[in-house]
Amino acid sequence: MLPRIAKLSSTTLALLAFILAAALMVSVAFGAAKIIEARTLKVVSANLAEAGIDWVTVTTDGLQVRLTGTAPNEAARFRVVNRVGTLIDASRIRDGLDVTPTSAIEAPKFSVEMLRTEDEVQLSGLIPEKPGEGGMDEATLAAAAAALAQGTELPDMLETADYPAPEGWDAALAFGLKALERLDLSKVSVTAERVEVKAITDSAEAKRRAEADLRRMAPEGVQLVLDISAPRPVITPFTLRFVVDAEGPRFDSCSADTDRARSQILRVATSVGVTGSTVCQVGLGTPTPRWAEAVSLGIRAVAELGSGSITFSDADVTLLAGSDVPQATFDKVVGDLETGLPDVFSLTSTLEKKETSAQGPAEFTAVFSDAGRVELRGRLTDEMQRQAVDAFARSAFAGAEVLTATRVDPGLPDGWAVRVLAGLKALAQVNNGRLLVRADLVEVTGVTGSTETRGRITQILSEALGQGQTFKVNVRYDEALDPLAALPTPEECAADVNGVIARTKITFTPSSAEIAATARPVLDELAKILTNCPAMQMEIAGHTDSQGSEGGNLALSQARAEAVLLALQGRRVDVSGMTAVGYGEAQPIADNGSEAGREANRRIEFVLKGAQEAAGPGDAPVEAAGDRTPPGDSGVATAPAARADAPPADSPAVAAATGPDFSSDTSPSVAPTEKTIAPKPRPEGLTAKESP
DSSP, rough: OHHHEEEEEHHHHHHHHHHHHHHHEEEEEEHHHHHHHHHHHHHHHHHHHHHHHHHHHHEEEETTTEEEEEEEHHHHHHHHHHHHTTTSOGGGGEEEEEOOOOOOOOOOEEEEEEEEOOEEEEEEEEOOOOOOOOOOOOHHHHHHHHHHHTTOOOEEEEEEEEOOOTTTTTHHHHHHHHHHHOEEEEEEEEOOOOOEEEEEEEHHHHHHHHHHHHHHOOOOOOOEEEEOOOOOOSSOOEEEEEETTTTTEEEEOOOEEHHHHHHHHHHHHHTTTTSSOOOOOOOOOOOOOHHHHHHHHHHHHHHHHSSSSEEEEEEEEEEEEEETHHHHHHHHHHHHHHHHHHHOOEEEEEEEEOOOOOOOOOOOOEEEEEEEEEEEEEESHHHHHHHHHOOOOOOOOSSEEEEEEEETTOOOOOHHHHHHHHHHHTTSSSSSSEEETTTTTEEEEEESSTTTTTHHHHHHHHHHHHOOOEEEEEEOOOOGGGGTSSSOOHHHHHHHHHHHHHHSSOOBBBSSSOGGGGGGHHHHHHHHHHHSSSSEEEEEEEOOOOOSSSHHHHHHHHOOOHHHHHHHHTTTTTOEEEEEEEEESOOOOOOSSSSHHHHHEEEEEEEEHHHHHHHOOOOOOOEEEEEOOOOTTTTTTOOOOOOOOOOTTSTTSSSOOOOSSSOOOOOSSOOOEEEOOOOOOTTTTTOOOOOO
16 A cells, blocks of 8 residues: 555655746746736837827737827827837737818818008908898908009909808908008008007097097907007207296297107206196107207206296207396396307297386287187278188187287387287187287187197297297196097006005915916906007016025026916906016025015016116115915915006107007016016906916
């Protein structure tokens, strides 16, 4: 029995050894297969990712490689299979790729460019062959353009396509044509979602009126982008009049040849006591580049006299000192002024004498009432002059009732008719007022609804009366009579934005550029203000404290400024003139060593570019302080106090229109990261990265 047991044990051991060897071989083979699968999956996936192909899913099963996904087209599917075939044997590839079904051919992008000049109208672009109900086809559009061209034959540069008009196309095209009719020198670009208008107007007032009209007429759902400029006018005569009397120092008329000259003139005027906003027109026609230097001397001279006026009419300068000025003071001031004025100017100076009863009683008066009635009384030289004055008044005050109740006096001084007609022409500029003509004085008083009227009256009288003649302009501006007063200026808009940001917090989620949901009311209020503002160049600037890396702070400030810009765009604000700029930690306004200082440095600012560029040393830009958060903070910041000293509309910080230049300056004062967001149709549901 014992030998048999030993023999069975040997057989069993051999079988066990065989089983163990087989198991070991299977394990080695399985492990090798898994290694090959993993290696193949890694190589193929990395190669496709490097090529930017993200629509393919790669799986492995032993030596087989299966590709699944949906290719955008058959060519893309073929390229992927070939690409994988360069990495492994083609027989191992199992192609499970689908191809996106071929869609219908998309309709072309319809657009029209309409250009209007003094001589012709040009149309170019692609329009639907069959417009919607009430829309314009090619013939109708060409006929409307031909009417604007006053019969001039139009070049045929319009193409048509037999596709339906997209939603909003007919309304946008009709509005674009209205804009072309409204503006003589313009270019109007029309698509179904957007109408862009570039134009040149005759004056700043015409520019503001055109912008207001177009914004009011713009159809719902069509984005309007305006770039309207007003070139500098030719001022003739080039006139400035500065007065110091019982009402204090002021300008009756102010003209300058450059923005820098205007700033210099207004700084000198402020230094001698002029307060409030001053309309100082920048234009062409100055007799010398040293105009601002001469005017500054004249302003200081009148201020030193304490009573009087100085009138610059081209190169003629008339200085009139008040009757209460001592002779010695008058002699000193005149001597200094004659010495300091550039050679091109000619000075006439007069010390006004005290009024006495011996002065002649000869007078002519005209009263223009707000009811539209003009009464002419006083003395004229003869009957022919009386008829001429009556006819002139009926022409100057068109539509008004004119009553002529004058008498003939042959003994009137020479030039009496010239003084009367010049005075009537000046009186016709006001809404209502009074004219007084005497041998030694022409005086116009009244009320106007335009800030430019007083300057225009000064030009009229200065040109007609000549050098050395005395006249007074006591015209008061009444905002209630100004049809454009309701339109806010860019400075007023910036001040309103400033007030909202100072009063209410803007919040971001911590360590990100996502605007918190709690900030939506603030953005809604800002959008409500900005949608009623004229087109303006404004910078949305992001700032951080010094915590974190410099590069990280720069990137976060840029991202948050862009988030605010996008949030405003999503609320239908015209952002065509706005830029988002991140300054990081480069421009602190407080000490970063304290929490309060860091909180002040974390901010969003709204800065008018014109004010920032024109401001001299020591001048602060018009800005609205906001808030922002650095990495790791709570996402809530308190806005600094609003500036109460924002410059008025006509301060030196406000740049005038410089001519037919459609470009915009987006150069920051330092080298920040900057991104300009072009206006585009509002995407459905866009809320500028706001939390739901």
